[in-house]
Amino acid sequence: MPKGKGSSMSEGEAAAGAYERWDLVEGMESEKREQRKARKGAVPSLLTLSPERAITLLYVLLALTFVLFMALTIVTLQRVSAMWEALEQARMRSENSHTTARHNLSEAQDTLDEQLSVELKVMRGRLQNVSQEVERVWWKVAECQRECGKELADRLRVLEERDVLEPVLQQLAEARQEQSRVAALLDKALQETHNLSEIFCTRCPSGWQQFDRTCYFFSSTTKPWLAAKEFCTNFSAHLAIVDSQQENKFLANHVMENQKFWLGLTDRYREGDWQWTDGRSLSLPFWNNGEPNNVGSHGEDCATIYSNGRWNDVPCFQAEPWICERSC
Structure with a gap:
């Protein structure tokens, strides 16, 4: 084959290959343009819907949104309800444990008092x-x-x-x-x-009761608080001063039912400042519920003790039985 003719065929084949690649690239670009046109035309197609169909579609979207909102609300309410029930159960367990602890403490105290x-x-x-x-x-x-x-x-x-x-x-x-x-x-x-x-003092005067090396006199008559205080002073004693729960229980056990006895406790010098007759301030109270309340036009400035061991404030001029206390 002559040299000039072979060279001419190679150039032709190269040109044909270039045209084929160009056509392929041009086809791909054309497809991309068509796809972009199709996407751009999708939105305008929605705008071309009729008003009835657009309203229907809007209602459907609103209904789906409402259903989704209700579902989320129900799930949230269920979680809140479960958390509330758990908190209520925890509160009930706490109250039960506190009630049980108070009951056990009361039983232990009663047992200890009996043993003592x-x-x-x-x-x-x-x-x-x-x-x-x-x-x-x-x-x-x-x-x-x-x-x-x-x-x-x-x-x-x-x-x-x-x-x-x-x-x-x-x-x-x-x-x-x-x-x-x-x-x-x-x-x-x-x-x-x-x-x-x-x-080892174990003897008290006749008619006096002994408790913890101390003698107590429980009167059978009644006097106002100041007269009862003077009576105790004449016997080298003073109106009873309560220093412990055991002493308060001892005094209550000697108080007759439906009666109250004078104690050596008053706030007649300054309202609300309750002091014993020896000048000490009250530190261990056993007041009844709602007491002291200082009711009445003349006030209630002197303390009494009931048979259940609870105290009450009453007017000092009332005539009540009294309790004297002295060392044996």
Whole structure:
């Protein structure tokens, strides 16, 4: 094949390939333009809908929106209801636990009070036995002092009457020293016996009740608060002062049903400032519900105790029974 002819065919084939690629690119560009036109024409096609169809389509969209809103609302309400039920159950469990705790605490306190009451009775019996024994010892010591003192005095008198020499005088001096020493020991023993009697005090005046080394008098007549206070003072006592729950319970147990007794508690000097007769401020109250309320034109400035252990404020001029308190 000649050289010039082969070169001419190669150029023709290259040109034909270039035309084919150009046609392919042109076809792809044409398809893209058609697609863009189709998308742009979609919106105008909605605008070309009839008013009835557009309103219908709008109603459908609104209905779908409403259904979706209601579904979300129902789900939210269900969650809120579930959370509310859980909170209510937690509150009920908390109240039940608090009620159970208060009930258990009340039962434990009652049991402890009963145990303390039994133990106090046992201790009181033991203290009475100790007091009786101490009293017997005291009388024995006093009797010994009288007898020993009499015996030593007799010996000294006999020795003094004799006209003896120096050894006898020395014995006399030693006897006197022994007498002094025995007398001092007896005085010390008597003092210690007296101190023990005060420590183990188990005796109160006739008509008085004892509790925790203290004597209490529960009157059978009535007086105004100031007159009752003066009555206690005449017996080296004072109107009852409550220092513990056990003491308040003891006083309540001796108060007759449907009666109230004066306590040594008043706010007659300054309203609302409740103080005991010894000047101490009230720190452990046992007021009844709604008390003190200071009702009436004359006010209520003096405290009383009921048989249930609760207190009430009443006018000081009323005549009520009273409770005196003193050390035994």
